[in-house]
Amino acid sequence: MVFAIFLTAAIIVIFAAIQLNKYGDVINQKSTWNGAMVGTFLIGGATSLPELTTSLTAVYIDNPDIAVGNMLGSNVFNILILMAFDFIYRQRKVFNQIEVSSHLPIANTGFAMTGLLVVAILWDHSPSFLSVGGEMYLLIFIYLIVMKKLDGEEEEVEQTSSLSLKQGIFRFTLAALTVFIAGSVLTITGDMIAQQTGMNASFVGSFLIAASTSLPELVTVLAAFQMMKYSLAIGSILGSNIFNLQLLVVTDIFYREASILNASSTSNLTTALLGLAMMALTIYILLRPSVKRMITYALPSAATIILYFIASYVMF
Template sequence: MIFAIFIAAAIVVIFAAIQLNKYGDVISQKSTWSGAMVGTLLIGGATSLPELTTSLTAVYIDNADIAVGNMLGSNVFNVLILMIFDFIYRKQKVFNTVDQSTHVPIAYTGLIMTALLAVSLLWQNTPDLFNVGMEMYLLVAIYIIVMRKAGEPEEEAEEPTSSLTLNQGVTRFIIAALIVFAAGSALAIYGDLIAKETGMNASFVGSFLIAASTSLPELVTVLAAFRIMNYSLAIGSILGSNLFNLQLLVVTDFFYRKDAILNVAAQSNVTVALLGFVMIALTIFALQRISVKRVFTYAIPSSVTVILYFVASYIMF
């Protein structure tokens, strides 16, 4: 029964995430926001909703490792998704075709935030205010500053191609987001039950198994964006989702009233944080490097990222 509900929830999430991408593209066409901004702020936030439910559930059952590991692991899995598609579509040289002005600052922000979390996890005795780690307040401050600057509209809007109006696109986007929230939450909860029956440790379950389940909306969103060749939307949705996940970690820490949550989380979460740092650094390299002619050379960052992920998974398992 648990497996049946899990599969049913996965099917619903796939359908809803496709609609999320579709109506996000309508908003991009009919508003002054670019595809990168729609991906970063709207789709990135909406597809992160299952992670929030999973981590809050972990807080409720007093499992800090699943709560923290889910957020960090989801970010790692998100980058893996992007790099796998980049490798599959390597002949298109995706990272060389998008505008860097939006994506690079967001990527660097994710890099800094992940480094901050890694240091806090290593420290394990960071100062707190109202049982919320000081690093969490820094995450919020950084996010607000960067998003205010990145959210400025572009001077030229994309030529509309959809028959839907902006209001229709926004309304249907919200409906799809609510469906993702409900079905994605069920996916996370029943994924957790399945994982517990296997007897695996909490850090691995949170960082890899549950994180992969809650990242299903991002997977479908990126797939849909690549199929319509809206690469900026795909990259923006992943980078934006990662930043939003870290803000959800702040919310998780707020509800974990015993102590600052990173002071309680196991040291094994440091491995995931460091893996995320390296994978984001490789993404930044792929975005900023000079265009290369050889497909083999272009695919090196994505290939290294995929290998690193599976090596780290094996080590933690």
Template sequence: MTFILFFTAAIIVIVAAIQLNKYGDVINQKSSMSGAMVGTFLIGGATSLPELTTSLTAVYIDNPDIAVGNMLGSNVFNVLILMSFDLIYSRKRVFNKIQERAHLPVANTGFVMTVLLVFAIFLDNSPSYFNIGIEMYMLIILYLFVVRKLDNEEEEIEVNSNYTLGQGITRFVLAAAVVFIAGSTLTITGDAIAEQTGMNASFVGSFLIAASTSLPELVTVLAAFQMARYSLAIGSILGSNLFNLQLLVITDIFYQKGPILSMTSISNAMTAMLGLMMIFLTIYALQRPSIKNRIIYMLPASLTIILYFIATYMMF
């Protein structure tokens, strides 16, 4: 029964995520928001909703490893999704076709935020205020900074949707609600399946549940690539990662036994460092000059995928 619920929820998440991307594109066409803005803050935030439920549930059952591992693992898996599609669509030279200035501030901020988390996990007893780690306050400041600094340049968008802006917003919100409910079900059943297999909490949070809750990102990126909305795809992944780290702040607020990063195992630092290496390769792909040779172009994506599977094997 658990497996049936898991796969049913997965199918619903996939269908809802397709609609999320569709109506996000309507908002992109009918409003003054750029593809980077829509992807980073609207789609990125909406597709992160399952992660919030997962981590708050983990806090409730007093399992900080799953709570933290879910967020860090989701960020790693999100970058894996982006780079996998970049590899599949390597003939398109996706990173050569987007405006790097619209995405570099978000990618750089994500890198700095992850560095802070690595230090906090290794310190094991970082300073805190009101039982919330000081690094969490810094995450909020960095997020507010990038929101203000994100480049929102005019883009030439072909308007081909028959929906109005109001219809696009309403249906986007409804799709986000379905993603939240189905994604939460996916998380709960995935956790139950994981317990039956006897895998450790850090691995479950960082890889199994993280992969499950990243299904909305997988589908939205696929749909965006198929529509050649590459800025929307990259923005949704980078934005989702930033949003996940803000959800980690919420998780720390609810975990009142102390700074949550001080209560997690060191294996979560390995996940965070893997994330750092993968974000670094993404930043490199964003700002390198245009490359005609397909093999050379594919290197960052290929290295990202190799790193992910090596780390997965080591943690397992």
């Protein structure tokens, strides 16, 4: 019965995520926001809703390892999704076709935030205020500063949709609510299935549940690649990652026993370091000059995929 509910929720999430991407593109066409901004704020935020529900559920059952592992693991899996599609579509040389300046600040922010979490995990009994870790206040500060400086310049977008901006926003909101509800069911049943296997909480949170909650990002990026909306795809992944770290702040606020990173095990360090390494490779791809040879172009994405599976094997 649990497996049937899980599969049903997964199908609903896939359908809703496709609609999310579709109406996000309508907002991109009809508003002054460019593809990177729509992907970063709207789609990135909406596809992060299942992660929030999962982590808050983990807090409710007093399992900080799943809460922390889910957020860090989702970020790692999100980068894996982007790099996997970049490798599959390597002949298109996707990163050569985008406006780097729109995405680099978000990528750098994700790297800095993840690095801050690595330090906090390594720092035994790091400082906290009102049972919220000091690093969480810094995460909020970094997020607000970078978001304020983001340039939301208009870009030329082909008008292909007959829907109005108001219709696009309304349908986008409905799709986001569907992702939230079905994604919540998906993660709760996924957690139940995982518990039956007897795996440790950090691995379950970082890889199994994280993969489940990243299903909307997977479908969103696939749809964006098929529509050749590469800026939207990259923006949704990078935006979802920094949004997830803000949701970790929310999770820490609701976890009243102590700072959630102090309460969780150091086994989450592996996932955090993996995320840092994968973000570094992403930044390298954004910064490097345009590459013509397909093999040379695909090397960083291939290295990222290999790194993920090595880390998964080590943690398992």
